[in-house]
Amino acid sequence: MIKFFEKAPYAPVDYCYDVEEILYKGKSKFQEIMVIKNPHFGKMLILDEVVQLTERDEFFYHEMLTHIAMYAHPNPKKVIVIGGGDGGVVREVLKHKTVEKVYFVEIDEEVINISKRFFPTVACSIDDPRVEIKIMDGAEFVIKRPHSDIDAVIIDSTDIIGFARSLFTTDFFIAVKNCLTDEGMFVTHTESLHFHKDMVIEIQEILKKVFPLVDLYTAPIATYPGNWWAFAIASKSLSPRKTRRKFDIKTKYYDEEIHQQSFMPASLYEKLMQRKLQW
């Protein structure tokens, strides 16, 4: 069987997957897009030689990226999803009955098309009437937004050093804060606590200069190098640790208890931020 060797630049390990079949290989304006089939994980979406999702375990990432922010909010109506062209986050956001509008901002239209074609269970909500697709740089969309009417901004980007960098600048974070309501939530992935601890800290520190409340939670992701994946969550007034609505959706992993458990214990968080953790 042929093999796919992942080339995540900042991973000290190389993951290697059996390839049953290469279903698609092409180039968009921004990146190389590949879809392969693996006997264990099923279909896998690969951008610039880095695995983005697999049919088997995508829900871990999509649920955890979405529902912490959504349930910490008392009544999320308007949501911006940046990146996540596969549609996984949009699918999760629309599970919340309160949602009236999703701005789905993806820079690479080709990823949406490929996802609709090969990952219908992930892309299933992209065409929902509540979703407005914007094909553009997410940073530009947020920076140009005139009102503070958004309840949650969710970033599902590729690796931070690359063209997703515009979603990690201070200017962008300030723009996010400005577009959020007072109860609004912002969440973004910040790579692995095992392998990219300094990046996790760095982004926490940058966010703390912009938002009054900044926190960190993690989720186990089998197919992202380092596995112990960290998410930075920030808000203007509400603690993201608390759920503010009854758990009323269907999920595979996330629930109220996971919500509490996924945040780091205070002692560990403190040691992390003081750069006292050595690994």
Place this chain on the structure above:
Amino acid sequence: MLRTFKVEKLHASLIPESTLFKVLRYVDKENIETPSLLIDSTRVKEKVSLIGRHIKNSKVFYAVKANPDIKILKFLNDLKMGFEISSEGELGILSSLHVEPERIISSNPIKSLKFLKLAASYGINYFSYDSADEVDKLSEYVPHCNVYIRLSVPNEGSEWPLSKKFGVEIDAAAALLSYAREKALNPLGITFHVGSQCTNIYNWHIALDKAKVLWNEAEMNGIKLTLLNIGGGYPINYTKNVVSIEAIEKNVNSLIYDNFPKDTEIHIEPGRAVVGDAGILVTTVIGKARRSDEDWLYIDVGVFNGLMESVGGIKYSYIVESYKHTKSKKRWTLAGPSCDSFDVIDKNVALPEPDISNLILILSSGAYTVSYASEFNGFSIPNTILI
């Protein structure tokens, strides 16, 4: 739109992602003048906490010559780092920061009289030497000071050898220790230098073996030594991953433990290892030319205004700003901005093709770059910025 850089897996293995992230954020935000040297303060702090950690009874003295920028020295001073200096200029910066004399040593075996006078009045009390004339100078200008003899050791495998200019062999060293005692100095130790950017771990073995022989010989002459200054030499990642500081120190520590008295004081003098890999030079492409089958790339930093070590064989890694949607690379002859044909940084460097005015980041360039630089031909020395 932000600038697009071609970051490769190799770059990622050489420097921490967070350092590159900070540098890119700085470049994105500030209207940066090039050439500039950006130093990641977090990385410096990390290196400071790493160096000496695995050597018992050790004190660390930053070799100021590696990068004497006052912002860096102030940052290190706040971390209560020691300093190793050679000249009145270096002393001048430290005195402006009110560094206590107890945290300063001088390991240049040949010191100017002017420096000795100033060092003595400042209260510096640790000096290395390797000649009788230096003993005479020290006994006149810094009477009764502590001195340590520079032993010559092999520098094979270090990319920047230092042994030819300095150091004496064991017998001569023993005689010089006795001579220092005769002149009423306090000969208390031995120093050596395995060579800068030393990737050969056995150099420390040989050096410590020789130091041990000298230590015993001194004892037979009635001189009880208490100090071992193991110099610098810890390597950093330029184009490949080198042996880790932790591995070197664990090895050195066990050799010291096996061969020297348990209360021996250890001095370490890193320069490159403290600031080298925390620094990234930000340069601009100023020209491209094709001359008889050779592709030339000209940037605004060269051999004279920052990359002097390239002449001695140090090779750097480069991250190129490029907007070409291709993975192909060209083999470039990389040259500095001056009119001198000596100003060639490297040949056969495989890089993606940038456009004029694009940036090129030079990794691991925090040490021995701006401190070596001149304004030859009117090209400015990179400004050091601590981020």
